[in-house]
Amino acid sequence: MKNRIGMKLYGEVPLDIYAKSLQNLHTLITELTKQIEPGTKIEWSIDELEVGSAYTGIKGYYHEMDKVEKVVIGFETTGMALSKKRPIPYNQKVTKAANQLIKVINGKVSSIDFITTPDFFVEVYQSPDIISEKDKTLVYGTITGRVETLSSRQTLRFILYDNLFDRAIKCVVDEDKKELLKEIWDKDVIVTGHIKRDVTTGRPNEIRNIEDIKILTDKPQGNFLKARGIIPWKEGTEKAENIIRRLRDEE
Template sequence: MADNAMTLALDGNVPLREFAIAIEHFAGLIDALASHMQAKDGVEWIIDDLVKRSAIATVRGESKNPQKVAQVIQGFAAVATALQTDVSIPYSNRVRTHANQIRAIINHQVTAVRFETATSDIVLTDNPTPLLLPAAYGAVEGRIQTLTNRVSLRFTLFDAFYDRAVSCYLEEGNEEIVLGAWGHMASIEGIVARDPDTGRPVAIRGITSVETLLDDMPHYHEARSILQVHDGAPSPEEIIRKLRDA
């Protein structure tokens, strides 16, 4: 899987001001990591996805030297791991400043911050000993809202139960299993990473199946006349009234 994108996600009832601050320091963190690793020249970071109804931003690195992009993304994950485990961030003071400002956003409204790459999810909360919930094989149903195909293939699913965005990553060579599914309800099978506090899915990797589902379930009115009723049988209203008055 080509690892050329990274995502910052805020959970909770996120005010616009906090999201703007997070994006400012997200951009600053990327620039500081690139400077520290001497990986700025010839690399452009593009907004790959801004998910509506969720405070989630994904950026993608474009370069003729993909190793520079990979270095920054690996550093991004290392910074998040250091923040989660409360150890020293092994990079410059500028990197540490932006990283700590992102962590400082967590409050009673922003309940968690998630750093995501194609291979990892690191969740920060105000819990000093965060619960870890290992990823496991499973299926998530929802509507495929965003589909991108730029070097790697990543798409966004809005799960049917929580109505929240789930990042989905296909293995290289499996792109065809999602073709034609954009905008449709689907069941996605793979390794599901979940929020450690709520259990809701946040990412699916190693996807093995994308099954398109019916977009609309039949309304109960459509069940009318399925069951044959003989003449003189009581109406549903009469049956309910008799049960109520019994």
């Protein structure tokens, strides 16, 4: 029986935006309950928070769990309507609450997932009129990280936690490339494709048109010992540790 509701924000999510989203999610659930099961006092508690991404899972409790499930299905229906840009089949208060929730999709926050089970989610994207030309730019390149949360519902995709920032990156795979998804879950990989970055911080938040996913079978130890500096070292050049020691002694 369905009794969980989840929301995940993608992109750069400031604390104030995240807090506002939680409040708007609470309002949406409250208005859905009032319409679908009027007079029912369902208790909603935070059930899960995902480290490194703006995901919140909420669980409903009531002695008649079928009523909780009806509200959860209403949440699914609302998400699908928003995703397909169709009218929400509930009253104006529900519609207003839903529209307030997705107002955070403003360029920095690129999309929101409405989630109820591991197999069900709908994704609400940016409206074309709020995407600037700069935001549309995708740069070809590679990102290294660990794969989590594979999904094949609606679109083939997975979440990659990159090695540099340890932040969630949404990776969308075309249907004709689905063979790339074999055996990558919980693996360290190199993903090659078109990377979308946050226009302010430069951090990657999405990869599309993925051409290759290479599984890293070994994690070399001590690579820092082989690292080269920006300026090549030559015979007779003062070593970095000697420079630091000399500058410290001169103080």
